[in-house]
Amino acid sequence: MDxxxxxxxxxxxxxxxxxxxxxxxxxxxxxxxxxVPAAPAPDSVPAPPPLPEHGxxxxxxxAAFQERWEPRLSASAGPRYLGFVTGGATPAALAGDWxxxxxxxxxxxxxxxxxxxxxxxxxxxxxxxFGLSGAHRGTLVSGxxxxxxxxxxxxxxxxxERAGVSPAEDGAAALGPVRVLxxxxxxxxAKALSVLGLGRRSLVPVPTLPGREAVDPAALDxxxxxxxxxxxxxxxxxxxxTVDFDDLRAVAALKxxxxxxxxxxxxxxxxxxxxxxxxxxxxxLDASDSLCVDLHKWLNVPYDSAVQFTRRxxxxxxxxxxxxxxxxxxxxxxxxVHLTPENxxxxxxxxxxxxxRAYGRRxxxxxxxxxxxxxxxxxxxxxxxxxxxxxxxxRLNVVCFTLAADPTPAxxxxxxxxxxxxxxxxPTRYAGTPALRAAFSNWRTTQADVRRAAAALRTAxxxxx
Numbered sequence: 335m336d337x338x339x340x341x342x343x344x345x346x347x348x349x350x351x352x353x354x355x356x357x358x359x360x361x362x363x364x365x366x367x368x369x370v371p372a373a374p375a376p377d378s379v380p381a382p383p384p385l386p387e388h389g390x391x392x393x394x395x396x397a398a399f400q401e402r403w404e405p406r407l408s409a410s411a412g413p414r415y416l417g418f419v420t421g422g423a424t425p426a427a428l429a430g431d432w433x434x435x436x437x438x439x440x441x442x443x444x445x446x447x448x449x450x451x452x453x454x455x456x457x458x459x460x461x462x463x464f465g466l467s468g469a470h471r472g473t474l475v476s477g478x479x480x481x482x483x484x485x486x487x488x489x490x491x492x493x494x495e496r497a498g499v500s501p502a503e504d505g506a507a508a509l510g511p512v513r514v515l516x517x518x519x520x521x522x523x524a525k526a527l528s529v530l531g532l533g534r535r536s537l538v539p540v541p542t543l544p545g546r547e548a549v550d551p552a553a554l555d556x557x558x559x560x561x562x563x564x565x566x567x568x569x570x571x572x573x574x575x576t577v578d579f580d581d582l583r584a585v586a587a588l589k590x591x592x593x594x595x596x597x598x599x600x601x602x603x604x605x606x607x608x609x610x611x612x613x614x615x616x617x618x619l620d621a622s623d624s625l626c627v628d629l630h631k632w633l634n635v636p637y638d639s640a641v642q643f644t645r646r647x648x649x650x651x652x653x654x655x656x657x658x659x660x661x662x663x664x665x666x667x668x669x670x671v672h673l674t675p676e677n678x679x680x681x682x683x684x685x686x687x688x689x690x691r692a693y694g695r696r697x698x699x700x701x702x703x704x705x706x707x708x709x710x711x712x713x714x715x716x717x718x719x720x721x722x723x724x725x726x727x728x729r730l731n732v733v734c735f736t737l738a739a740d741p742t743p744a745x746x747x748x749x750x751x752x753x754x755x756x757x758x759x760x761p762t763r764y765a766g767t768p769a770l771r772a773a774f775s776n777w778r779t780t781q782a783d784v785r786r787a788a789a790a791l792r793t794a795x796x797x798x799x
Contacts, residue, residue, distance in 0.1 A: 342392045349392045356396060360404070364412035364778075368755040371406055408758065413779040414787050416772035417760040419574075419602050419732070421634035423685070424777050430688030431636045439681040442671035443661060450670045453683035459690045460641055463698070464604045464627065465613070466620050471650075472643035473673050474683050478601040478628040481642040483526035484650070484674055485624030486514075489566045489595040490530055491649040492623070496564040496593070502653045506531030515557055516568035517542045517549035517580065520599055523568055547578035551585060558592040565594040571616055572603020575734050575764045575771060576726035579603060582618030598622040601640075602775060605632040606730060608699040609706065615730070632702060632731075634777045635685040647673070705731050705774040708784045712772055715788035721795040725764045734762070736769040737795065743768045748798040749791070756790035 335343075342349060389395075409415060411422040423431065441449025457472045475481050490509070494501045499508040506512075512532050516523060517540045524534045541553040549569070558565060567588075569580040586596060598619060604627045606612040607619070619625065623646065629639040644650055647668075655664055655672045664672055671677055690698070713728035716735050723738045737745060743761065746768055750759060759772045772787070 338389050338391050345393075349396075352393060352396060356400065361411070364409050367409045367412075369412065369414050369758045370408045370754040372754070374406070410758075411776075413776050413783040414757045415776065416774060416787065417758045419628075419631045419773040419775050421631050422776045422778055423636045424634045424689045424693065426692030427633075427635040427685040427689040430685035433688075434681050434684045437681065437684075440678055441681040441683065442669060442677065442679040444669050445660075449681045449683075452681070452687060453670065456683040456687045456690065457641060457643075460627070460629075460686070461643065463608065463690070463695060464600075464619065465607045465616070466625075466643060469645050470620070470625070470643040471645075471647040472625075472641050473670050474629075474679075474686070475640050475642055475674050475676070476638040476682075477630065477640045478520070478599070478626055479522040479525060480675070481601075481626035481628070481640040482520070482522045482597070482599055483529055484642045484654075485597045485626055485644065486523070486526045486532075486566065486568075487530055487653045488624050488644050488646055488650045489597055490532060491653050492595045492646065493564050493566070495649070500652065501531075512536045512566070513538050513561060514566040514568060515540050515554060515594075516570065517554075518547040518570055518573045518575075518578070519568050520570075520574060520601070523599065547573040547576050549580045549585065551581055551588070554585065555588055555591070558588060558594060563593065565592070567594045567596050569596060569598045569622070570603075571598055571600035571619060572606070572730065575732070575762055575769075577603065577730040577732045578726075579606075579615045579729075582616065582621065584618075586618050586621035595623045596621065597624045597626075599626045601626055601628040602631040603730070605698075605702050608695065608702045611703075612706070612730060629686055632705070632775045633686060633689065633698065634701065634775070635682075635689060639682045639686060642674075701777045702731075705776070705779060708779050708781060709733055709772070709774045711781055711784045712774075712788055715784065716791070719788075719792055719795075721792065721799075725767060725769055731774045733772045734764055734769055735772075736764075736767055741768050745798065746770055749794045752794035752798050753787075753790040757787035759791075 410420055439449040441453055453474055461470055475484060490501050493509055497509060501509055514527060514536050515538045524537055527536055528534050540557050541550045542548055543550050569582055569585050571579050604616060606615045625643040627641050629635050629641060630637045651664055651668045651672045654674055661671050670679060709731045710728050713724060713733045716722040717724050721738055722735050725734045725736055746761060759770045762769050762771050
């Protein structure tokens with residue numbers, strides 16, 4: 335064994351304790367650190383060092399990380415990182431993630447321990463959390479993009495079943511032209527269609543309701559009738575800009591007249607099911623043929639983690655089956671290796687299992703409802719300020735807003751950068767207007783953070799005017 339490696343092994347408890355203390359310091363200073371540190375001037379960044387021929391050990395690596403990289407990392411685990419839709423890691427999720435690395439399981443095979451059984455238990459809890467029936471089966475993947483890709487891959491095989499071919503065996507070209515209809519799809523949908531060989535041009539835009547991002551069910555009805563035959567409909571349960579929801583029951587009801595696969599992108603909107611005041615937004619979610627939910631958003635587990643559900647696990651296995659002597663058989667209950675693009679699959683379910691076991695439905699409901707209240711409070715703060723203009727009602731956990739006067743991309747970028755030490759928001763464009771969006775999904779966020787964020791945005795708007 336390499337001498338440095340052997341020395342680290344001998345000191346492993348001490349090294350883990352050093353790492354623990356470093357982690358505790360990082361978490362204890364989240365509130366004081368800049369949410370997004372200012373980028374260094376290009377000429378001040380030293381050239382990367384060469385790969386060392388002889389390493390100096392884990393303690394020296396930790397010191398080098400703390401000196402060179404840690405000060406440049408964003409406080410994305412903290413309460414005022416409102417960009418994208420980023421959760422943090424609850425204490426239990428963090429413990430589960432540490433143990434995921436400790437046990438280092440490839441949880442795809444029944445030949446190696448209980449990892450996939452733990453994942454199935456976790457997926458069962460998630461199914462209950464979102465109010466889905468036992469008809470849905472699922473597994474964990476790396477994020478919403480992979481979840482959407484997996485769901486649309488199953489939809490592609492369903493189209494083949496309708497046409498008497500198998501794209502998994504014969505290739506996507508065997509399908510001929512494909513139509514995928516959606517009103518306000520996330521960018522990952524087009525990416526998935528590209529990866530799956532269906533092509534971005536197969537995505538057919540459907541009109542939305544006036545002033546909304548939700549699909550117009552009558553327009554979808556007409557679009558499905560325009561070209562009879564099997565199609566795919568991507569419904570949205572929580573759009574990116576305004577967290578708008580398609581009427582899932584109305585969309586599913588169209589199956590009485592049209593033949594289509596219903597895939598629902600509920601990356602973070604599915605968590606509305608936890609709040610009695612908002613559960614109506616996801617009424618009909620169970621009717622989906624496939625479903626995407628992100629976990630490193632509102633479940634507050636570390637990146638990367640999502641879940642996909644489907645009513646047709648048989649088609650899923652047809653797409654992703656992997657034939658090798660060292661892998662488990664397909665059978666009636668195939669190993670997870672046969673259900674996703676990944677042959678290697680870390681036990682990411684453990685962090686989700688930990689946080690669900692630790693805090694239950696009630697604890698996660700409290701996080702969701704507190705974040706919704708914080709989003710509404712920030713919306714109210716900005717709505718009262720003549721410097722800002724809300725572009726949409728705050729329906730759930732995202733505030734979509736812009737400057738009241740001359741909202742150019744350059745001015746909004748300057749505002750973002752001026753406020754970045756105290757709050758991070760991301761740029762967008764809504765109904766043709768350059769805008770900003772603040773997304774609340776972190777378990778730490780409180781009303782005090784809302785007040786601090788609003789003050790930072792007000793000051794930035796004044797200073798950059």
